[in-house]
Every structure is written in structure tokens, then in C-alpha cells.
Amino acid sequence: MKVWYALEIGIGRAAEAPVAAQLWTAGTTGIEISEDSADAITLRAYFDAAPDEDNMREAISKALEAAGLPRSLLRDLRSLTIADQDWLAEWKKGYEPVAVGERLLIVPSWKRDETGAVDRVVVQIDPGLAFGTGTHETTRGCLEMLERYWRGGAMLDVGTGTGILAMAAIKLRPGARVTGFDVDPEAVEVARENAEINGVADELEIEVNKLSFYNGSEFDLVTANLTADVLVPMSRDFSGVMKSGGVLIASGILTEQREEVESAFAAAGFVVMERMPDGEWVTLALRENGIN
Numbered sequence: 001m002k003v004w005y006a007l008e009i010g011i012g013r014a015a016e017a018p019v020a021a022q023l024w025t026a027g028t029t030g031i032e033i034s035e036d037s038a039d040a041i042t043l044r045a046y047f048d049a050a051p052d053e054d055n056m057r058e059a060i061s062k063a064l065e066a067a068g069l070p071r072s073l074l075r076d077l078r079s080l081t082i083a084d085q086d087w088l089a090e091w092k093k094g095y096e097p098v099a100v101g102e103r104l105l106i107v108p109s110w111k112r113d114e115t116g117a118v119d120r121v122v123v124q125i126d127p128g129l130a131f132g133t134g135t136h137e138t139t140r141g142c143l144e145m146l147e148r149y150w151r152g153g154a155m156l157d158v159g160t161g162t163g164i165l166a167m168a169a170i171k172l173r174p175g176a177r178v179t180g181f182d183v184d185p186e187a188v189e190v191a192r193e194n195a196e197i198n199g200v201a202d203e204l205e206i207e208v209n210k211l212s213f214y215n216g217s218e219f220d221l222v223t224a225n226l227t228a229d230v231l232v233p234m235s236r237d238f239s240g241v242m243k244s245g246g247v248l249i250a251s252g253i254l255t256e257q258r259e260e261v262e263s264a265f266a267a268a269g270f271v272v273m274e275r276m277p278d279g280e281w282v283t284l285a286l287r288e289n290g291i292n
Contacts, residue, residue, distance in 0.1 A: 003081055005050045009043045009060070010076035016041060017280045018067040019074070021254060022060050026051065030136075040075070053079050101144040104168055109197050121171045124197050125162055126190075138251040141276045141283025142225045143168055145249040148274075149285055152176045153220035156241060159183075159230075163191030163206060165223045170200050179219075181209035214241040223249045228257040235264040242288045247273070251283040258282050 011019050020031055020043065028045040036042055061071045097107045105120040142165055152173040157166040160180030170178045182188050188208050195201040211234065219242050224231060231250055238248055248270060253261050255277060262272055262284070270286040 003083060005047045006080040006082060007043075007045045007047070007051055007053070007056060008076075008078050008080055009045065009074070010036070011041060011043065012073035012075065013039050013041055015064055015067075015069055015073040016043070018063045018069065019043060019060055021256075021280050022063040024254065026056065026059065044080075050079065050081070053077065098140075100140055101147040103147055103172065104143055106143075106164070109194075121168070123164060123167050123171060124194070125164055126194060126197060137278035137281040138225050138253075138283065139164060141278055141281065142223055142249050142251050145274070145276065145283055145285050146221075146223065147172065149247045149249065150221050154218065155179070155221045155223070156214060156217070156219040157181070158211060158222060158224040159226050160191050160206060161187050161225070163194045163204070165225065166191070166204055166206065167195060167198050167200055169221075169223075170203050171198070174203075178203070179205040179207070179214075181207050181213075183208065183210060211237050211241065217241045218243040219246060221247045221249070225251045227252040228254065228261050231261055232264040235261075235268040235270075239269055239288050244288060246288045248286045248288065249283065250286060251281065253282050253284065255280055255282050258284075 007023075009019065016033075023031060023043065023045040028047055030046050032044040034042040034044070057074070057077050060074055060077070064071055064073055097105055099105050099120065103121050105118055105122050107122055107124050109124045109126040146165060146168055150169055150172060152175070154177040155166070155169050157163075157169070157178070157180035160166055160182045163180055166178050166180035170176060180191060182191070185208050188206055191206045192201065195204050195206060222238060222242055224238070231252065242248065250261070250265070258275070265272075265286055269289055271289050272284060273287050274285040276283040
């Protein structure tokens, strides 16, 4: 049975940004946030291998000091080892429907029957082991940008994960051509299962692939919820799959990485249309201006 490793960290709310940034630097694969009180939260950070508790405690304390915050904001830190089936059960307990933007409602597939009739576009998600549930700031930012800039036509979702962005796109603009791909076969399988759950499997292309495969395509809009260290070296590759004047929605960018990412895309011929900050993350909407 697969085992998950985690750190559960109790902190003062003011410490969220520097502590989360330190956890991402340390290689966390994802962070859950629980609201404990008006001024206290708990972060649960997952790792591929058991983290060193003492080293993480010291690294977090130093991150707080660097941010001008007292070490006392770190109230508790403990290691957890969680069996896969237990992790899924615990995760499901805390996952509620999430309203995003003006039109979308992201609903866990196991709670769809409880949701009832709503006047929003419903996207059901069963995340499996893929990233993208609608609760993370980067996914939420992409969904909100998608609402604003997606007008139909053809869309490519780079690193589709659970398929949440691709499914939202087809539900927002029925009849559009939407393709999602991922390099991870397991993520693609999860995305295909979610497409079935949402009744849009026949309307989406979900495949294992890489960006270069789509060179010469003319997508009206591209979404890329990745990480800055992936986006920067790929920045010159996006225009090859887009229409001139097309829109790129990019996320997975920490606030302190924004300028580096924007500079890379400016050199690749993109212009920033909008920045959407959310916590320590920022989502960008960029326009391909045809001069690459």
C-alpha cells in the first residue's frame, strides 16, 4: 500500500505566506489549509519522502525571521505517515463544493447529489492522484481567468492534471474544441475518468503528450497551470501552438517569481494583460502579439 508523508504545522495566520513558500521550496507536493480560529491555521504539507522534522522546524523559523515575523508564530509541527486509503478518506471529509468566479461551481463527485439544482456551471471532480481540485489558488486563478477570456474556438490545456480546466472550458463554451494533455499517464487516466463523470468525454481530447506535438496548431486560448521553473524554459514554445493574438493563462507562479516569468514571456513576444494575485501565488493572462 502506498504511504504518504506529511508535516502538520500550526501557525499564526500572519505566517501563512512565508511558511507556505518555505514548504514549496522544501519540495512539498501539495498543501492543505485548515481554519482553526480567526488568527490561527493549520497547514498539512505532503512530501514524497519523510521530511526531517528538526530541519524543517529550523528552516520555517528562519523564514519567519526573514519575513520580519516572530518565531512564536510557529505553534506546532509534527510528522505524519498516512496510508493511501486513509489519506483519501480524510481528504474527502474536508472537500466541499467551491464557487469560483461568477459562473462556476466545483463539486466533488461524491457530493454531487447533495448539491441540488444550482444556477452555476457545475464541474464534478474526483481528483485521484492528480493535481487540480479548484481549491488551490493556482487552479482557482486559472478558472477565473478562463471565465473572463475564453470565448470559444479552440483551447489547449497544458499539464491537464485532473482535467478541471478542460472540462470547465467545454462546459462554459459547449461546441468548442478543447484538448488537454499531460506527460503523466496516471493524470491522463484521472482526467478521462472525470470527463466521463461530467458527461463530456466525447467532447474532449485528453491524451499523453508534450507541447511540441501541437506545433503549427492555432489555439485561441492556452492554459498552463505548471510551475515557474517549467514555464520559463517553455516560454518561447507557446506561440508555436497559438493563433496570433491568442491568450495564454499561466499559473503556478509564486509572487517572488512573477518578474522572472514575465520577463521570459516578454522576450518570447507575450504582453501581460492581467495579473491575479491570491495568497503567495499569482496567475497571469498574457496575449501573444506575433513578434517572436
